[in-house]
Amino acid sequence: MPVPDLIIVNGALISFDATTTGATALAITGGTISHVGNDDAIRGVAGPETREIDAAGGTVLPGFIDSHVHLFGGSVELSCLDLNGVQGLEPLKSAIAPYAAANPNDALVFAVQADYAILHDDKTPTRQELDIACADRPFAMFAPDHHTVWANTAALDLAGILHGGETDAGSVIVMGEDGMATGELREFSAFGPILKLTRHAGRDLAGLVGGTDPEPAPTPEERAKDKAVLAKGIAHCAAQGITGLHCMDGNFYQLELLSEMEAEGTLNCRVSVPFHLKSHDPLSRLSEAAEMSKTYKGDMVSSGYVKMFIDGVIEGRTALMLQPYPGTDDNYGDPVFEADHFNKACTAIDAMGLQIVVHAIGDGGIRRTLDGLEQARNINGARDSRHRIEHLECMHPDDIPRIAALGAVASIQPGHAPFGGIFQPEGVPKFIHDHQIAGSYPWQQIRATGAPVIFSTDWPVIGVEVMTNIKAAIAPLDMGPEWTDQTQTLMDTLYSYTAGNAWVEFNEDRKGKLAPGMMADVVVMSYDLTTLAPERITDATARYTICDGRIAFQAA
Numbered sequence: 061m062p063v064p065d066l067i068i069v070n071g072a073l074i075s076f077d078a079t080t081t082g083a084t085a086l087a088i089t090g091g092t093i094s095h096v097g098n099d100d101a102i103r104g105v106a107g108p109e110t111r112e113i114d115a116a117g118g119t120v121l122p123g124f125i126d127s128h129v130h131l132f133g134g135s136v137e138l139s140c141l142d143l144n145g146v147q148g149l150e151p152l153k154s155a156i157a158p159y160a161a162a163n164p165n166d167a168l169v170f171a172v173q174a175d176y177a178i179l180h181d182d183k184t185p186t187r188q189e190l191d192i193a194c195a196d197r198p199f200a201m202f203a204p205d206h207h208t209v210w211a212n213t214a215a216l217d218l219a220g221i222l223h224g225g226e227t228d229a230g231s232v233i234v235m236g237e238d239g240m241a242t243g244e245l246r247e248f249s250a251f252g253p254i255l256k257l258t259r260h261a262g263r264d265l266a267g268l269v270g271g272t273d274p275e276p277a278p279t280p281e282e283r284a285k286d287k288a289v290l291a292k293g294i295a296h297c298a299a300q301g302i303t304g305l306h307c308m309d310g311n312f313y314q315l316e317l318l319s320e321m322e323a324e325g326t327l328n329c330r331v332s333v334p335f336h337l338k339s340h341d342p343l344s345r346l347s348e349a350a351e352m353s354k355t356y357k358g359d360m361v362s363s364g365y366v367k368m369f370i371d372g373v374i375e376g377r378t379a380l381m382l383q384p385y386p387g388t389d390d391n392y393g394d395p396v397f398e399a400d401h402f403n404k405a406c407t408a409i410d411a412m413g414l415q416i417v418v419h420a421i422g423d424g425g426i427r428r429t430l431d432g433l434e435q436a437r438n439i440n441g442a443r444d445s446r447h448r449i450e451h452l453e454c455m456h457p458d459d460i461p462r463i464a465a466l467g468a469v470a471s472i473q474p475g476h477a478p479f480g481g482i483f484q485p486e487g488v489p490k491f492i493h494d495h496q497i498a499g500s501y502p503w504q505q506i507r508a509t510g511a512p513v514i515f516s517t518d519w520p521v522i523g524v525e526v527m528t529n530i531k532a533a534i535a536p537l538d539m540g541p542e543w544t545d546q547t548q549t550l551m552d553t554l555y556s557y558t559a560g561n562a563w564v565e566f567n568e569d570r571k572g573k574l575a576p577g578m579m580a581d582v583v584v585m586s587y588d589l590t591t592l593a594p595e596r597i598t599d600a601t602a603r604y605t606i607c608d609g610r611i612a613f614q615a616a
Contacts, residue, residue: 061105062089063106064088064094064095064105064107065089065609066110066112066113066606066611067085067105067111068085068086068087068088068120068582068584069099069103069113069114070084070085070099071086071115071117071119071120072084072115072588072589073085073096074120074121074551074554075122075574076121076122076559076573077574077575079575080096084097085097087110088580090580090609091579091608091609091610092577092609093574093579093582096576113584115584118584118585118587119588119590120582121583121585122303122571122572122582123304123583123606123607124302124526124557124558124583125302125572126302126306126516126517126524126526127471127565128516128518129306129516129519130206130265130268130309130519130520130521131290131297131314131331132264132265132289132293132307132309132314133206133268134524135264135289135290135292135294135296136260136264137172138293139259139289140172141159141170141171143172143175143178143201146175147175147177149189149193152178152179152193153194155171156169156193156199159171160197166259167218168197168198168218168258169194169198170199170202170258170259171200171201171202172202174204175203175204175484175487176203176375176376184208184244185210185243185244186243187213188213190210190211190212191213194212197214198211198214198215198257199212200212200215200254200257204483205375205376206520207247207248207372207378208245208247208251208376209244209251210243210245211241211243211245211251211254212243215254216241216243216254218257219257220253221250221253223240225253228339228340229340229394229395229397230247230371231247231250232245232247232250234246246378246394247394248268248270252269260286261274261282263286264286264289265309266311267314267336268336270338271311271338272311273311273312274311283317286317287320287326290317290318291326294327294328294331295328295613296524298328298329298605299602300525300526300527300602300605301526301583301602302329302524302605303582304329304330304332304562304565304581305329305330305331306516306561306565307331307333308334308367308419308518309336310333310335310363311336312352315333315355315363318333318360319356319358327360328607328613330361330362330581332361333352333356333361333363334366334367334417335352336368337405339369339398339401343405343408346408346409349366349412350412353414364415364565365416366409366414366416367417367419369396369397369418369419370395370396370397370402370428371393371395371396371422372393373421374421374422374453374454374492375487377391379393379421379454380392380393380395380421380424381393381454382422382424382427386492393424393425395428399428399431399432403431403436405432406433406435409436415447415448416447417447417450417471418449420450420451421452423454423455423456426455426456426459427459429449430449430466430468437466445468446563446566447469448468448469448514449469449470451472451473452501452502453488453501454499455499455502456499457499457502460499460502460506460509463506464509469511469512469513469514470506470507470514472501472506472513472516473521474529474533475517475522476501476518477501477503477546478501479539480532481531481535481536482522483522485537497542498544503546504545504546505544505546507548513560514561515556515560517529526602527597527598527600528598530550530553530597531597533547534547534548534549535595535597558572580609581606582606583602583606584603584605585600586599586615587600
């Protein structure tokens, strides 16, 4: 047997494999876990050149897989102005000024994480208010959910949408009584022209906005710039213990960049990228999804799934609801897909043997998604499809058992919930009826039905930091008796972040466990996670992140 390259000893292993329960050490040879056992046994297979890592009693577990991220956009936003916690016009102005001064060559001063209530509790910002906040430069800011942008007059004018413009279904350039844009841009095609003014000219979100490659084709210099920012983002992910990412927007361009990085030796994380089908796309475009899946099927860079949006978000009142939003007579939200077109798309994708992944947040959008998956199953027959529904934030209780019945997967982001401790808890409740609380963020109700539950962040909607998201799951805020307790156990949460996410990508026999023959994707934590109180779980950090047998991150 070859001598291991690396051994990890003195660990509290969480292996998710019955054959290796109780082990304290493992060995890695090449890109594979070659041995799992006790310290003496593993030291016994080491050679003089084998590197030894002392876990010092910390948890050793399969590398975390974040199964819902926007990698390119998240990477770019690491260097954007972060408005998290900023509240009020003067604090906003004070936050913008030094950032704008430090970035004089940016065509657009761009900020992220701007709360819907950043200026007022009962209304969103206007372009005139943002003109005051940033008087001498085009300025725009992203809402945390990345479904709304607010822009000042100069930015709207520079983007060519001050007087409105054409948008796709479900997207709105909000217009004022004066016939000019108010500054609020809801959903992707409405704010696409703004994103083109950012440092990467919107290339980072081209797969999200249009589901197509950037136009014009990026220059060699732009490709190098984009790869550099992706490398920075992946390094940030590795520092959290992440060894795998499922992107939720994509195009051939992203896959090309990632493949080039793999060839150049700079890709320290496994990344999968979808084909993104937009509501205006004919089903003939699915031939591109087939090509993408056939071309990119490696262990480091892959495809194989089709992403769609059925609706928007609750705080933007674009999530599709079964009844109008509180305080309105006819606003049910915005259906991105017409039901018939969506159903036909689901049936076609399923017939191709590809995985369906749908953003669905409102109870109307979730029901429409379940209906589409059900029609595909009825027409094509049942198979092990592992089709995914993303977010599932406000469900009708009658629809909760349908996930398991259809063999679908609940893909959930614990940190998104108002009780997740990241967003203001009073935000979402303002936009739903009291009776809808019973089916809102129903993590434990879904798990109780037997439906597979997987966890992720939706970075950059929230940070990609794993332990913060785990805390949201295992130590949620108490929102009062009307809210069902959705507290997750630590082991369920870790499984949903590792082995569960490996399973959903059809890789359960190759990754997500610590056992001989599995991919050498491993994280060594600074604490034994099982000894920490739930509210202190964020005390733990990644000490080593190992992807494909190589150390991708080592703490100082």
